[in-house]
Amino acid sequence: MAITRKDEARALAADERELVEKSHHPMVQDLSDKELSELVQLVRARRDKARTEASRRRREMRGKSAAKGAAPSRADDGSRMKLDVLAMAVRRLNAESERRRQMAARVSLAENARNALILKKAGKDDAPGAAFNARTAHHGMRKKASERRAGLVRPMELGRQRKAGAVAQAKRDGR
16 A cells, blocks of 8 residues: 655654655655665665564564563554565665666767777778688688588498498388
8 A cells, every 4th residue: 555745744854854755756866876876775774773673563462572561562553564664765765776777878889889889880881800811711711611510420331331221121021
């Protein structure tokens, strides 16, 4: 279920609210790459802290650990909500950084392809040994090595086996 901004504001402290607000759509795109990476680190640290706090409260409710305060926690709805809000903020920030990484990769790939095309066009006529390695260059045709495997069986042996097979077939047909 989506968490409204009103619920976010209720679950977070003032400094956390500012961090999470920066992770929402229009503002996250205005951040530089350095600011984005710093924001990711800060929000992750807050999320980890909230996760630890929520876990501690759940353990207190189950009676597995001693109470931090005078009495053990009775509910952890607030800490769970805070954890969910911060986790969603981290997800949004990760998605934005991944989007930027993919965009940079696409731009780099297009630039590399453009450079390769320029080099290919430049190398067609101007390369000093471009035609020298061709099979038909200069002194006529050059011998191309055969791709067929050399025969492992002597031709005389093949003929002997073929004749033996023909004789055996003739015997069977004559019956």
